[in-house]
Amino acid sequence: MENSYLDMELLRFTTAGSVDDGKSTLIGRLLYDSKSIFEDQLEHVANSSKRRGLDHTDLALLTDGLKDEREQGITIDVAYRYFATPKRKFIIADTPGHIQYTRNMVTGASTANVALILIDARKGLVEQTFRHSYIASLLQIPHLVVCINKMDLVNYDEEIFRSIQLEYARFASKLNVKGISFIPISALHGDNVVNPSENMPWYEEKTLLSTLEQIDVSKTTSAAVRFPVQTVIRPKNDTYHDYRGYAGRVAGGQLAVGDSVVVLPSGETSTVKQIHLMDEELSVATTGMSVVVSLADDIDVSRGDMITGITGSPKLQQDIEATLCWFSRKGPQPRSRYTLMHSNNEVKAMVKNLNFKYDVNSLTREGVDTVSVNDIINVTLRTNKPLITDKYAENRTTGALILVDENTNETVAAGMIC
Amino acid sequence: MVGDIEQIERISLKESTSHFNHLKELEAEAIYVIREVFSQFEKSGILFSGGKDSIVVTHLAKKAFWPAKIPFPLVHIDTGHNFPETIKFRDELVEQLGVDLIIGSVQQSINQGRVKEETGKDASRNWLQITTLLDTIEEHQFDALMGGARRDEEKARAKERFFSHRDDFGQWDPKNQRPELWNIFNGKKHKGEHFRVFPISNWTEMDVWQYILAENIAIPSLYLAHYRDVICRNNTWLPVSEHLHVGEEETIHNKKVRFRTLGDITITGGIESDADTLEKVIMEVAAARQTERGNRADDKRSETSMEDRKKEGYF
Ligand SMILES: Nc1nc2c(ncn2[C@@H]2O[C@H](COP(=O)(O)OP(=O)(O)O)[C@@H](O)[C@H]2O)c(=O)[nH]1
Numbered sequence: 128m129e130n131s132y133l134d135m136e137l138l139r140f141t142t143a144g145s146v147d148d149g150k151s152t153l154i155g156r157l158l159y160d161s162k163s164i165f166e167d168q169l170e171h172v173a174n175s176s177k178r179r180g181l182d183h184t185d186l187a188l189l190t191d192g193l194k195d196e197r198e199q200g201i202t203i204d205v206a207y208r209y210f211a212t213p214k215r216k217f218i219i220a221d222t223p224g225h226i227q228y229t230r231n232m233v234t235g236a237s238t239a240n241v242a243l244i245l246i247d248a249r250k251g252l253v254e255q256t257f258r259h260s261y262i263a264s265l266l267q268i269p270h271l272v273v274c275i276n277k278m279d280l281v282n283y284d285e286e287i288f289r290s291i292q293l294e295y296a297r298f299a300s301k302l303n304v305k306g307i308s309f310i311p312i313s314a315l316h317g318d319n320v321v322n323p324s325e326n327m328p329w330y331e332e333k334t335l336l337s338t339l340e341q342i343d344v345s346k347t348t349s350a351a352v353r354f355p356v357q358t359v360i361r362p363k364n365d366t367y368h369d370y371r372g373y374a375g376r377v378a379g380g381q382l383a384v385g386d387s388v389v390v391l392p393s394g395e396t397s398t399v400k401q402i403h404l405m406d407e408e409l410s411v412a413t414t415g416m417s418v419v420v421s422l423a424d425d426i427d428v429s430r431g432d433m434i435t436g437i438t439g440s441p442k443l444q445q446d447i448e449a450t451l452c453w454f455s456r457k458g459p460q461p462r463s464r465y466t467l468m469h470s471n472n473e474v475k476a477m478v479k480n481l482n483f484k485y486d487v488n489s490l491t492r493e494g495v496d497t498v499s500v501n502d503i504i505n506v507t508l509r510t511n512k513p514l515i516t517d518k519y520a521e522n523r524t525t526g527a528l529i530l531v532d533e534n535t536n537e538t539v540a541a542g543m544i545c
Numbered sequence: 546m547v548g549d550i551e552q553i554e555r556i557s558l559k560e561s562t563s564h565f566n567h568l569k570e571l572e573a574e575a576i577y578v579i580r581e582v583f584s585q586f587e588k589s590g591i592l593f594s595g596g597k598d599s600i601v602v603t604h605l606a607k608k609a610f611w612p613a614k615i616p617f618p619l620v621h622i623d624t625g626h627n628f629p630e631t632i633k634f635r636d637e638l639v640e641q642l643g644v645d646l647i648i649g650s651v652q653q654s655i656n657q658g659r660v661k662e663e664t665g666k667d668a669s670r671n672w673l674q675i676t677t678l679l680d681t682i683e684e685h686q687f688d689a690l691m692g693g694a695r696r697d698e699e700k701a702r703a704k705e706r707f708f709s710h711r712d713d714f715g716q717w718d719p720k721n722q723r724p725e726l727w728n729i730f731n732g733k734k735h736k737g738e739h740f741r742v743f744p745i746s747n748w749t750e751m752d753v754w755q756y757i758l759a760e761n762i763a764i765p766s767l768y769l770a771h772y773r774d775v776i777c778r779n780n781t782w783l784p785v786s787e788h789l790h791v792g793e794e795e796t797i798h799n800k801k802v803r804f805r806t807l808g809d810i811t812i813t814g815g816i817e818s819d820a821d822t823l824e825k826v827i828m829e830v831a832a833a834r835q836t837e838r839g840n841r842a843d844d845k846r847s848e849t850s851m852e853d854r855k856k857e858g859y860f
Contacts, residue, residue, distance in 0.1 A: 134566055135566060136565075136567055137567035204704050205704065206703040206704045207696045207703050207704075207746070207747070208703065209697045209747070209749050211749070211751070215567075216749075216752075231724065233726065234724040234725060237727045238727060238728075357577070357580045357581065357584060358583060360610060360611075360613050362612045362614070364612070364613075366612070367612045367613075372612075374609070375580075376576075376577045403611070403612075404608065406611065415565055415570060415573055416565070416569070416573050417572070417573040417574075417576035417577050417580075419611070430584055454724060468729050468731065471581075471584070523727065524727060524728065527726065527727045527729065528729070529726055529729050531731055531733055536731070536733035536735065537723065538723050538726070538731050541724070
């Protein structure tokens with residue numbers, strides 16, 4: 128008998144919706160109905176509900192983490208939740224819905240395989256729906272699951288569901304996503320969350336949980352080999368006197384012993400001699416694996432360099448066009464310098480040109496003179512040294528960057544290379 | 546919570562290299578984070594409590610730098626209220642890995658008058674650890690310390706970052722955390738500030754146990770069920786030791802217990818259990834209806850006690 132636990136895949140999803148669409152209730156419901164809630168947690172929540180004078184246990188309280196939030200009754204930061212079914216382990220990045228917290232949405236979306244978009248059946252598509260969907264598409268989350276919630280408040284009416292579905296599908300044709308599912312639910316009562324709904328016999332497709340269990344999450348990165356070097360390992364002990372290994376996490380394609388490789392930026396070529404995960408010798412390392420690679424030739428490789436395949440080379444460039452989500456109150460100042468972090472590398476960068484701004488509600492481009500917090504802009508960056516880049520659309524790791532303010536050390540922007 | 550728990554077998558992670566299961570993905574993520582710590586900071590260490598989570602972080606650090614030695618010292622903030630088994634385990638591990646051990650002693654902080662011991666029946670040295678920890682960071686000029694905290698442990702931790710920024714006073718500001726995008730970690734800081742880093746943020750208690758089993762990692766025997774003298778207090782079994790004040794109305798029982806977390810011996814409660822092998826522990830964890838911190842008196846004090854301690858600079 129196999130230990131099924133070792134066969135589980137990991138699925139990361141983010142949740143988004145406007146305030147009061149029922150996001151916290153939905154997550155609470157998922158955790159509760161999939162039996163991931165412990166008695167002491169439930170007891171806490173039951174007590175808090177009573178203290179607030181509620182007549183039912185408010186499952187939303189399960190996910191509201193911090194004291195301030197509990198006092199204000201709103202979610203204000205990204206919180207991570209975990210649950211597992213026999214098929215998968217799930218990581219939920221629960222992000223708040225207010226306009227000013229786009230930064231958290233982007234953060235949650237950056238590592239997600241699936242975005243869960245919540246719509247209140249009574250309200251239909253609202254400004255936040257467009258914004259969230261757009262961010263999910265911009266961050267290249269492959270799948271969207273659109274939950275039309277509070278169906279109980281519209282008499283579980285199929286027509287209302289269908290018209291929202293139609294309107295969303297029309298809007299989504301402008302988005303860059305692989306797949307979209309639509310599910311009518313009641314987070315409060317549990318319809319179609321984990322258990323199929325008796326109130327909506329007209330809906331014959333999968334519940335939310337089975338949708339999440341079955342979505343294909345196989346790695347969809349391009350085949351081009353990318354191995355950014357994190358650190359060089361030189362044990363200098365007797366057994367491994369001359370050993371020199373390059374530690375990193377495979378960011379694209381797969382590396383196999385015997386493969387010819389090119390080390391960038393130097394452009395020197397060599398062959399993969401060994402791949403290690405501690406004392407375990409591997410013949411292949413696939414995308415996502417953290418390993419140590421040694422090469423047949425003695426060449427100079429250091430942190431920030433990249434080992435790549437001989438085909439499908441990345442670009443080496445100093446003028447980089449990127450879409451930025453701007454996080455800081457202070458917009459980019461002409462000629463001000465930032466530290467740019469990208470694929471275990473760090474360079475100095477300036478915003479050379481502000482190209483255009485996106486209207487996130489209509490996805491149209493508009494002129495840009497000032498940049499404020501939460502704006503999404505297209506810029507040209509100039510770096511003091513060449514970066515080894517891919518387009519974000521081709522690789523979510525080697526196409527991603529952040530800008531750090533040199534004075535405050537704050538992360539002021541998330542960037543996707545175009 | 547997890548399927549087929551009755552038939553858990555010891556399967557090596559190595560045997561299933563054909564696909565990338567979730568434990569391997571979590572392992573790869575943690576190793577990546579640990580290597581970033583090494584690369585981005587000048588002086589870092591692993592906060593080592595002797596508990597399973599810090600043991601797993603230490604194991605991951607070994608994997609991250611092999612065949613070189615772990616390039617960090619282990620840092621133990623010692624309440625002086627230890628299970629003797631924990632100290633023995635710690636010393637053997639340090640010896641075997643050939644790493645340095647740095648001990649920050651709460652007793653010493655008390656002797657030096659840096660902190661004042663709590664009194665009374667529920668007295669604990671939990672809050673006192675904060676001062677000792679911050680003093681140790683200052684004395685050794687650490688700019689990053691790794692810990693085994695997991696986001697699934699507690700509500701306030703659910704919002705913690707992998708790289709968690711601490712100000713001059715070692716404090717955590719939950720409203721002003723840096724966004725963490727993709728796998729790019731911003732470890733930039735001003736002088737005097739430091740980071741706490743949590744490589745196994747995304748692991749659950751179940752993941753930790755499964756990993757210990759799959760990787761065959763040694764853990765203190767306290768985690769497996771054994772007979773010991775205990776008293777019942779606040780609905781948990783507290784171990785009798787020289788540090789525990791047993792009240793007249795309290796009776797000592799000899800029970801078969803195991804511990805789900807190992808902390809200060811005066812406040813860490815055991816649960817009655819027959820699970821005397823790792824496999825059995827995993828079956829119990831899968832069937833558990835209480836979180837592992839449910840047995841810690843320090844978290845029971847108030848609903849937000851963890852959050853309050855964290856803001857002050859706790860682990
Ligand atoms: N009737 C009904 N109310 C719901 C449903 N889902 C959420 N609510 C209620 O809507 C309000 C906001 O929900 P909450 O989960 O806190 O929303 P959030 O701000 O998106 O996290 C609460 O009063 C919920 O009880 C639903 O499916 N049906």
